[in-house]
Amino acid sequence: MNKTFDPEHEGAATEEKEKKKKNKSWDYEKELKRLQVELAHLQAWVKKSGARVVVVFEGRDAAGKGGMIKRITEKVSPRVFRVVALPAPTDREKSQIYMQRYIAHLPAAGEIVIFDRSWYNRAGVDRVMGFCSEKKAQRFLELAPRFEAAIVESGVILLKYFLTVGEEEQARRFKRRIDDPVRQWKLSPMDVESYQRWWDYTRAYDEMIRMTDSNHAPWWIVPSDDKERARINCISHLLRSIPYERVKFQAPDLGKRQKRPGDYVDDQSIRHVVPDLTT
Template identity: 60%
Template sequence: MAKKTTTPKRFPRALYETELLRLQGELVRMQEWVRASGARVVVVFEGRDAAGKGGTIKRVAEHLNPRVCRIVALPAPTERERTQWYFQRYVDHLPAAGEIVLLDRSWYNRAGVERVMGFCTPQEYQRFLRQCPVFEELLVEDGILLRKYWFSVSDTEQERRFRERQRNPLKRWKLSPMDLESITRWDDYSRAKDDMLVHTDTEVAPWTVVEAEDKRKARLNMIAHLLDTIPWEPVERPELVLPERPRRGDYVRPPREVEREAPDHAAELLRKSAG
């Protein structure tokens, strides 16, 4: 008799939401240190398709100032960019003082999808493996705080998430032909990931693997690790005092009828629900 498989129990939602909110509060405090100290932070998010990178990035940035924390998700390179030094277009998006950059995929495209799908030549791939550790060492030497996370998920869970995207109209945009290719090329991507780690997991810029079978645990683990490894300190912010509102002057607002207001869709919903 075949052994019945059971779905692993997910991390409790209530505990997850409580801890996530606490960690996000710490991220806000870390952001203040980055802004005040002039630090430059780059966080690389890589991993299997549907491993939960995008959801984690969203939770990291959710309460941060978009002027301090930027999400960078580059499209396919243009014809001009294809003729540039490979790392060149990524350099344009590196942070200035007091900024955090979250890279939703990065220069490691060359070690993954470009290698597996044949979008680069073997010579370009080998050049990348030689240059990448040097490039990252230069970033770190210049003072950039570089963190690299690889989100790992099983083939079974990946396929389950793909099917969920296929069924859900709100998530269908996340499913691309390239994602479907990753199902049939699972072993090729596995070999590419192994080779990438061998060449680019260095003392200067190490990889941190995030087990992402459970998205809730993966988010908590990644954010907690980031907070633990960035050498930030609490920054005291000056207390802001709301001024007294001055007495009304002689300003008279124009009649509302002359303005184009959005239709009251919410009121219509209330009327329909009451009826």
């Protein structure tokens, strides 16, 4: 059944949204722009220093991981800020050591790798949905801190963020995905399962955080019922957690553009030009 547009409802929702914005003591767009400038400075430092950074994003479904990662990466180079969002493992990968396919994506010098979901799939969806045995899940929880210790000891900066969202807010976001064609792709069968099995996932995540929070790789919890506040807080924390310095930009000398050659003749062959539909 198609959703009927209700102008009164939409107007009320817009008015409520604007009211919330006015009540904030800070300007989201202005603060986000400032932080994105700092992310550009971080990028320059990482490239120059050869630093290696890993940022893990985990959390509840519909907690805003995708939006968070988008705001971090939309103004920087994908060659430096590399996002890793692995699909379900192939039969070949299933036969490998569990951590093997994640190790292949760890950063080289001058890279920041952002994991949109990570090896912690083993402690979350794999465990709850029965994709691995309880014995394998427990073994993962025991080994993960040692695996991360090896990463940190090699000189990699490792940050782990877990985004939380309340039951009512998650339900609202799921319903919005159902009603909005441009968001429907975000609602997977696994999301539906996570909605129905809220408390199974709660128990799994509680144990995961308890057993894998360590001094060398602590979990940082990001309350995300308010997406804008979550983004500002998380990006600010990320920047404060990395000891970067501003690198002076060496502006290139563009020089002079060459003159049109006297023997150049405009090409007269037929070309297919995209029609202008804006007039």
